[in-house]
Amino acid sequence: MDFSKVLAEAMLKRQAFFVQAKLNNTDCYRVFHGTVEGANGLNIDRYGDAWLVQSFHDTLNEDQLKQITQVLAQHGDYFVVYNDRSQKNSRVANNLVNEAQDYAMSEQVMHENGIAFTTKLRHEGQDPLLFLDMRIGREYMQKHSHNKTVLNLFSYTCGIGTAAAVGGAKRVMNVDFSSFALAAGQKNAALNKVESVCEFVQSDAFPALRQLAGLPVGGRRNQKLPKFPKLAKTTFDLVFLDPPRFAKSVFGVVDLINDYQGLFKPAMLTTKVGGTIVCCNNVAKVERQSWLDSLVRCVEKQGRKIINIEWLDCYQDFPSFDDNHPLKIVALTID
Helix, strand or coil: CCHHHHHHHHHHHCHHHHHHHHHCCCCEEEEEEHHHHCCCCEEEEEECCEEEEEECCCCCCHHHHHHHHHHHHCCCCCEEEEEECCCCCCCCCCCCCHHHHHHHCCCEEEEECCEEEEECCCCCCCCCCCCHHHHHHHHHHHHHCCCCEEEEECCCCCHHHHHHHHCCCCEEEEEECCHHHHHHHHHHHHHCCCHHHEEEEECCHHHHHHHHCCCCCCCHHHCCCCCCCCCCCCCEEEEEECCCCEEEECCEEEECCCCCHHHHHHHHHCEEEEEEEEEEECCCCCCHHHHHHHHHHHHHHCCCCEEEEEEECCCCCCCCHHHCCCCEEEEEEEC
16 A cells, blocks of 8 residues: 555645644644555544554564655654554554664643643553643533533543643533543643642542442442442533443443433433533444434433433534544533
């Protein structure tokens, strides 16, 4: 495959986007989305002063990587970090040399709409420290959080919570099971001087959510429950729910295909009357209207009603087939 041609075409299509990104003080975005743009399994992103090249199906050979590097160099003289993630577990399988290795293992700072975020292109986890397709979600939270209380569930490195805090939220509770992710979230808060309004709760989402919703904490098949942080029943003006596709613990099962409501119900119960819950589902096979219908039914079963629905669509640096993006984000205002 001629990677030079398909990458050059993708960069050309994004010229207006690049101009706007620079005006918005944004230096992290996708420059090649291979699934849609001609090289399935190959993604290329800008993360601050680096180009991150990731292959998920096939390993790039030296000639292919050289083709890619030559095109990228025309758009910015940045480090090129190649992460080969074509093995079954999706973990990085290749070694880097010299400066590229040092850069990939070091903490850097990038910006999105003027908000600073920590970045590290190789670390103990698998993914970069900020999911770039969630930019629209961070923008929404920044725009709608002024003087509000915010609950950020499955917060990862707290990009959503940081954006809400920068937007003027008076309280932001970030909940995630990973101490590594929350540590990065604390750095993001510090970079933007919003530590005073941000909380970081290391917990399985199920006990955290059920306590906040005033529901009893239970487990799967009467398994003995480990210790978990104790939280008081609380409601929030703005709730952000972004669970992984599938996860299992003694407290419950996260399943975005078969049981999104298992998380949505307690999250909805933590949402104040007149408040908004932003729901995310990143499974391509889930049809967005049927997913929305299931959320509406769940709200109505609790004797509440949805008074406003707003879909948040990913930006053009993440193109999709027929405008049907795998990541679906909908903001529901609930009475």
